[in-house]
Amino acid sequence: MGKADFQECPKCSGVMMVKYNPVIPLEQNEHCFRCGYFHNVELLRTEFHMPIDCYNNEIEQLDTSNEVDWRETLLKDEKGNYQFKEQSLPGYGCYLLARVDGSSEFSTFSKPVTAEIIQELMETLKDPFYDQDKSFIAAWDIDKNEQIVLFGNAKNIPYRCKLSFKEWSEKKEKYKLEINW
Numbered sequence: 001m002g003k004a005d006f007q008e009c010p011k012c013s014g015v016m017m018v019k020y021n022p023v024i025p026l027e028q029n030e031h032c033f034r035c036g037y038f039h040n041v042e043l044l045r046t047e048f049h050m051p052i053d054c055y056n057n058e059i060e061q062l063d064t065s066n067e068v069d070w071r072e073t074l075l076k077d078e079k080g081n082y083q084f085k086e087q088s089l090p091g092y093g094c095y096l097l098a099r100v101d102g103s104s105e106f107s108t109f110s111k112p113v114t115a116e117i118i119q120e121l122m123e124t125l126k127d128p129f130y131d132q133d134k135s136f137i138a139a140w141d142i143d144k145n146e147q148i149v150l151f152g153n154a155k156n157i158p159y160r161c162k163l164s165f166k167e168w169s170e171k172k173e174k175y176k177l178e179i180n181w
């Protein structure tokens with residue numbers, strides 16, 4: 001999908017990244033950095049089949065001299081309507097595993113955070129490859145509508161993962177911050 005934008009999350013009012021296709025407005029991917037809310041709508045396309053006679057034994061040696069239509073085709077039902085698939089997740093929080101080399105793995109939870117999930121992440125963090133001081137695990141309490149820091153220092157949580165969209169936008173404006181904050 002072509003473009004990305006930031007909006008207020010409909011679930012937690014946090015910072016949500018919205019990727020969309022400027023050509024097909026229905027196609028949209030929403031993912032919140034704070035609660036992990038996820039919503040994706042995609043039109044169905046034909047499977048991408050590579051014609052067998054396009055190859056000269058090796059995949060690298062693709063013979064593009066053949067006149068093949070490489071474009072994907074959008075699928076329609078018998079009434080001529082485009083078909084799409086829709087996926088949605090309510091959002092259960094987010095976590096960040098910081099590495100000692102300065103890089104990090106950020107992700108959101110796709111199911112309620114259990115003791116096992118925390119245990120697993122804690123085990124991973126024991127590896128000296130990770131920097132425990134900069135890592136965090138923060139569940140999202142859907143009923144109370146608040147973030148619960150399960151591991152790590154709240155001070156180390158990036159703004160986009162803990163502030164509301166409004167607070168984040170104000171800070172971003174005031175301090176001319178990069179998106180990564």
Ligand SMILES: [Zn+2]
Pocket residue numbers: 009010011012013014015016032033034035036037091
């Ligand atoms: Zn959210």
